Amino acid sequence: MAKYRPSLTDRQIRHIIALAKTESPLSTDSIELIAKLASFVAKIEVGAVYANPAVICLSNAEILESLGGGLIAPISLAPNHTNHNHTNTHPSNISYQIACYDSYQANPAECTMKEIEIALDYAYTNDLMSSEEIRVYESQAATGVSIRPADNNI
Secondary structure, three states: OOOOOOOOOHHHHHHHHHHHHOOOOOOHHHHHHHHHHHHHHHHHHOOOOOOOOOOOOOOHHHHHHHOOOOOOOOOOOOOOOOOOOOOOOOOOOHHHHHHHHHHHHHOHHHOOHHHHHHHHHHHHHOOOOOHHHHHHHHHHHHHOOOOOOOOOOO
């Protein structure tokens, strides 16, 4: 399913939530909309999301360079995904997270569970999951259940 990102003010988002809550009985679509937008409003309130004057599409390399990361060599996972260079494969390394995500998208069966977890964390924190995937991810994270994807999609 295609996803779209409209430009809305905080007030408009809250208004949409209020309108969705007035539906009686609440449909599944309204519940999903309320959940998604309410979590977005919470992120706005704690400063985790900022308003942008315009949408600018940058590649990952451009983003890293703009953050002072400079040009970096792309990381590719070995066929068996055993890369013992702990500097490059540390889960906090953004390049490694992207490599895990790309590898998971290409062929999740070849990924280790750690790489899948890193890929899913990356997808979650970068808004790359559907509302259903977010629901499953959050429920598994809340219960401490190991994150095991049901299919090839993130």
